Amino acid sequence: MAHDLVIRGGLIATATDSFVADVGIRNGLIASFGEHLDPGTAEVDARGLHVLPGGVDVHTHLDLDLGGARTADDFESGTAAAACGGITTICDYAWQGKGQSLADTIAAWSVKARGRAHVDYGFHIILSDVTDERIAEIPAIVGAGYPSFKVFTIREFGIGDEALLRVLRAARRAGAIVNVHCENSEMLDLAEKDMIATGRLDPRFYAESRPARAEAEATRRVIDYAEHVDAEVYIVHMSCEGAVDAVRAARKRGVRVWGETRPIYLGLTSERYDPGGLEAAKVIGAPPLRALPDQAALWDALRAGDLQTIGS
Numbered sequence: 001m002a003h004d005l006v007i008r009g010g011l012i013a014t015a016t017d018s019f020v021a022d023v024g025i026r027n028g029l030i031a032s033f034g035e036h037l038d039p040g041t042a043e044v045d046a047r048g049l050h051v052l053p054g055g056v057d058v059h060t061h062l063d064l065d066l067g068g069a070r071t072a073d074d075f076e077s078g079t080a081a082a083a084c085g086g087i088t089t090i091c092d093y094a095w096q097g098k099g100q101s102l103a104d105t106i107a108a109w110s111v112k113a114r115g116r117a118h119v120d121y122g123f124h125i126i127l128s129d130v131t132d133e134r135i136a137e138i139p140a141i142v143g144a145g146y147p148s149f150k151v152f153t154i155r156e157f158g159i160g161d162e163a164l165l166r167v168l169r170a171a172r173r174a175g176a177i178v179n180v181h182c183e184n185s186e187m188l189d190l191a192e193k194d195m196i197a198t199g200r201l202d203p204r205f206y207a208e209s210r211p212a213r214a215e216a217e218a219t220r221r222v223i224d225y226a227e228h229v230d231a232e233v234y235i236v237h238m239s240c241e242g243a244v245d246a247v248r249a250a251r252k253r254g255v256r257v258w259g260e261t262r263p264i265y266l267g268l269t270s271e272r273y274d275p276g277g278l279e280a281a282k283v284i285g286a287p288p289l290r291a292l293p294d295q296a297a298l299w300d301a302l303r304a305g306d307l308q309t310i311g312s
């Protein structure tokens with residue numbers, strides 16, 4: 001039967017295999033693989049190119065105002081960029097405001113996305129104000145199709161360790177997963193005070209302000225908390241070897257923990273801060289870029305399946 005579209009001669013990568021072939025599309029679905037498929041109504045010459053399933057970017061922040069800093073992309077521009085990079089689904093973080101219900105948080109983020117997104121999208125919910133009422137809302141919001149929550153361990157956006165434990169327990173009961181930004185605030189504070197005292201204020205020193213050990217410590221602690229209440233936990237944007245070691249060891253002993261890293265940690269190291277000033281500021285994020293051994297550990301962990309996802 002004729003195809004609406006034939007993608008010709010690309011290197012096709014599936015979950016298990018890669019091979020050169022034509023892909024025949026009919027009614028928007030893959031109908032056949034093979035060599036020398038009959039001409040389609042439309043044709044794409046993919047010789048020398050990779051043909052992959054659409055990617056899922058599980059960690060985006062679009063149209064987000066952080067009080068002074070605003071994301072450059074909204075749902076229109078961010079999802080256009082995603083589509084150009086082969087990403088066909090994104091999961092954005094709907095950020096709960098102070099006193100806001102979880103249902104209202106989702107409603108507010110839906111307004112940002114509706115009619116603007118070029119690809120499919122879903123939402124995780126960032127919990128920033130955890131009260132008994134919000135904890136009680138978790139089962140209903142999971143039932144409504146939002147089984148993924150994020151919390152921070154850092155003071156700026158965090159909810160405190162006791163609330164984190166309560167969220168983990170409530171999520172476990174509701175069958176949800178908790179995504180955690182892991183850094184130890186006390187260790188960050190100490191580094192920051194030392195740097196201010198010694199005048200190391202230029203962005204060239206940025207990596208020192210958020211030591212890798214602060215990430216590794218919080219990762220181990222969050223895993224312990226998850227184990228304590230038998231919760232499933234997902235460590236976001238891992239950047240260092242110590243965090244990777246913690247996830248690998250926990251998975252080995254059967255903890256339900258998953259790990260994510262980001263393209264910048266796989267492609268850049270902290271030497272990018274060396275020029276200082278605005279050049280260094282362009283690659284500032286939390287956690288910061290790390291050293292070469294950390295980067296190697298991330299690649300090894302991805303290859304070994306100790307880390308499972310890459311989110312932008």
Ligand SMILES: [Zn+2]
Pocket residue numbers: 059061093236
């Ligand atoms: Zn995030």
